[in-house]
Amino acid sequence: MTALTRGSARPNQWLRNLNAKIASIPMILTALVIFLGGTIWTVVYSFTNSKLLPRLSFVGLDQYERLWAAPRWIVSIQNLAVYGFFSLIFSLVIGFVLAALMDQKIRFENTFRTIMLYPFALSFIVTGLVWQWLLNPQFGVQSIMRSLGWTSFSFDPLYDADIVIYGILIAALWQGTGLVMCLMLAGLRGIDEDIWKAARVDGIPMWKTYVLIIIPMMRGVFITTLVIIASGIVKVYDLVVAQTSGGPGIASEVPAKYVYDYMFLAQNLGQGFAASTMMLITVAIIIVPWAYLEFGGGRKRG
Amino acid sequence: MDNMVASNNTLTAYDKGPGRITAGPSGRKPRRRLSRRNIIVYGTLIVVALYYLLPLYVMIMTSLKGMPEIRVGNIFAPPLEITFEPWVKAWAEACTGLNCDGLSRGFWNSVRITIPSTIISIAVASVNGYALANWRFKGAELFFTILIVGAFIPYQVMIYPIVIVLREMGVYGTLTGLVIVHTIFGMPILTLLFRNYFAGLPEELFKAARVDGAGFWTIYFKIMLPMSLPIFVVAMILQVTGIWNDFLFGVVFTRPEYYPMTVQLNNIVNSVQGVKEYNVNMAATILTGAVPLVVYFVSGRLFVRGIAAGAVKG
Numbered sequence: 001m002t003a004l005t006r007g008s009a010r011p012n013q014w015l016r017n018l019n020a021k022i023a024s025i026p027m028i029l030t031a032l033v034i035f036l037g038g039t040i041w042t043v044v045y046s047f048t049n050s051k052l053l054p055r056l057s058f059v060g061l062d063q064y065e066r067l068w069a070a071p072r073w074i075v076s077i078q079n080l081a082v083y084g085f086f087s088l089i090f091s092l093v094i095g096f097v098l099a100a101l102m103d104q105k106i107r108f109e110n111t112f113r114t115i116m117l118y119p120f121a122l123s124f125i126v127t128g129l130v131w132q133w134l135l136n137p138q139f140g141v142q143s144i145m146r147s148l149g150w151t152s153f154s155f156d157p158l159y160d161a162d163i164v165i166y167g168i169l170i171a172a173l174w175q176g177t178g179l180v181m182c183l184m185l186a187g188l189r190g191i192d193e194d195i196w197k198a199a200r201v202d203g204i205p206m207w208k209t210y211v212l213i214i215i216p217m218m219r220g221v222f223i224t225t226l227v228i229i230a231s232g233i234v235k236v237y238d239l240v241v242a243q244t245s246g247g248p249g250i251a252s253e254v255p256a257k258y259v260y261d262y263m264f265l266a267q268n269l270g271q272g273f274a275a276s277t278m279m280l281i282t283v284a285i286i287i288v289p290w291a292y293l294e295f296g297g298g299r300k301r302g
Numbered sequence: 303m304d305n306m307v308a309s310n311n312t313l314t315a316y317d318k319g320p321g322r323i324t325a326g327p328s329g330r331k332p333r334r335r336l337s338r339r340n341i342i343v344y345g346t347l348i349v350v351a352l353y354y355l356l357p358l359y360v361m362i363m364t365s366l367k368g369m370p371e372i373r374v375g376n377i378f379a380p381p382l383e384i385t386f387e388p389w390v391k392a393w394a395e396a397c398t399g400l401n402c403d404g405l406s407r408g409f410w411n412s413v414r415i416t417i418p419s420t421i422i423s424i425a426v427a428s429v430n431g432y433a434l435a436n437w438r439f440k441g442a443e444l445f446f447t448i449l450i451v452g453a454f455i456p457y458q459v460m461i462y463p464i465v466i467v468l469r470e471m472g473v474y475g476t477l478t479g480l481v482i483v484h485t486i487f488g489m490p491i492l493t494l495l496f497r498n499y500f501a502g503l504p505e506e507l508f509k510a511a512r513v514d515g516a517g518f519w520t521i522y523f524k525i526m527l528p529m530s531l532p533i534f535v536v537a538m539i540l541q542v543t544g545i546w547n548d549f550l551f552g553v554v555f556t557r558p559e560y561y562p563m564t565v566q567l568n569n570i571v572n573s574v575q576g577v578k579e580y581n582v583n584m585a586a587t588i589l590t591g592a593v594p595l596v597v598y599f600v601s602g603r604l605f606v607r608g609i610a611a612g613a614v615k616g
Contacts, residue, residue: 023429027489
């Protein structure tokens with residue numbers, strides 16, 4: 001009798017917050033089944049020789065050896081490296097310079113920001129197709145420059161295998177720098193006005209204040225932006241599909257496209273899984289040090 | 303993740319920016335209008351603005367020209383003779399493969415994908431965020447951490463397992479399947495958004511409601527929902543533009559008859575058969591970009607808040 005009353009007074013541990021638990025089922029399923037389970041599944045199957053259908057017949061590191069021997073994968077990785085390097089540098093520099101200009105208490109700030117940010121609302125497909133048209137050698141920028149009298153002018157990135165990746169870079173920068181500018185501007189606005197006053201009193205020139213004081217103070221904003229840009233770079237896919245379809249030849253292939261093509265077009269699942277696992281490792285190399293600095297570095301949680 | 307949150311907060315502070323300026327000293331500015339510094343600042347900004355506007359300008363101009371004019375003219379010149387035929391053709395007649403019913407099919411597919419995906423993903427994520435902020439249970443934080451870390455995993459890693467799951471459920475290739483996928487991949491960022499917002503609401507409100515005997519759903523619908531309309535609007539902007547602009551999920555998870563607008567656009571423009579009709583292509587491109595652009599221009603500052611939070615999505 002007493003046991004029963006105590007039982008009803010203190011309900012089962014599992015039934016506490018029952019509604020919250022039921023409401024969280026989609027989140028729990030997504031986290032465990034898709035994000036955790038799916039990732040492990042792909043990594044495990046990257047060690048098999050799955051072709052049309054996933055099969056559990058392990059072949060060790062075969063897929064990875066084949067992957068790194070494939071010229072197309074090597075080109076993809078090189079493209080990603082070049083694109084990633086310049087994309088990071090240019091986004092950060094352009095984004096910061098624009099943000100610094102916008103922070104000069106200018107008029108029409110809203111208009112300028114609206115103009116710089118609108119490309120970000122467009123999809124990569126739209127971006128890629130517009131720049132495909134602008135860089136069209138027959139009608140685009142090149143022909144305009146030639147018709148203006150500069151007949152030897154040659155800028156034909158989309159049909160020149162050596163520089164095609166820069167053509168994609170131009171489009172990507174047009175689409176993404178507005179966002180970087182906004183993030184940087186938010187960072188600049190977060191800096192105490194008194195620091196500027198102090199620098200002015202001490203007679204430090206403005207550019208020096210930016211380089212020596214403001215940028216070091218914005219370390220957090222820079223790192224966040226860096227992580228955002230970097231994880232976007234690894235995923236680059238639609239832009240290439242729309243702008244060049246990987247061409248000319250295989251000159252503008254990227255890893256994400258390699259994965260898609262092998263999984264869904266070439267029906268060589270094992271290769272696709274191995275390539276996507278390599279993408280995962282790339283992201284981990286970017287994210288883990290950042291997460292460690294941010295959460296595990298001993299500053300906040302010891 | 304703290305950093306993302308922080309940058310979001312500073313952005314909110316920056317929203318109040320102009321107020322700060324007007325609150326300062328008033329009266330005439332002592333500086334001359336045409337100082338060298340002003341010329342440099344405005345000059346650079348105007349040049350940059352022109353660079354950003356150029357593609358939009360060229361798109362519109364090209365779409366209003368006839369093909370003969372495009373072949374002889376330059377892409378920056380305004381049309382000598384304005385024609386809307388390319389627009390009509392892009393909307394109703396452009397071909398993908400054997401189908402020649404234009405982009406309209408892709409448009410309606412995108413509408414049928416975007417509306418349910420937006421509603422369901424926001425409903426699920428807001429309840430998740432509410433549970434995480436106010437009804438913490440054992441293990442909740444762990445699942446949440448996995449979710450946030452998962453936002454950084456390349457989609458390519460999880461695509462095939464999802465294909466299998468959807469196939470088992472019998473919805474692979476259908477609109478339902480795609481809606482589920484959008485709900486899944488929208489969850490990390492939206493849950494974060496809602497969790498942070500609900501956690502920022504005064505706790506007394508929640509406690510008072512508890513004392514009055516309100517339960518999980520009552521508090522959600524009667525108190526939390528009416529108090530957080532702005533964040534729902536931000537989430538909506540984020541999802542509508544994100545889902546409308548998606549290409550990868552559309553091409554992987556649907557059959558050709560359900561292809562969203564972006565996929566169909568790419569197929570129209572990059573199809574190898576036939577003569578390239580650049581004016582039709584540009585009209586089709588503008589049509590596809592129109593929905594997110596309208597959302598962008600109408601929503602203004604809220605869009606900035608949305609992408610600052612959604613930038614994690616990459």
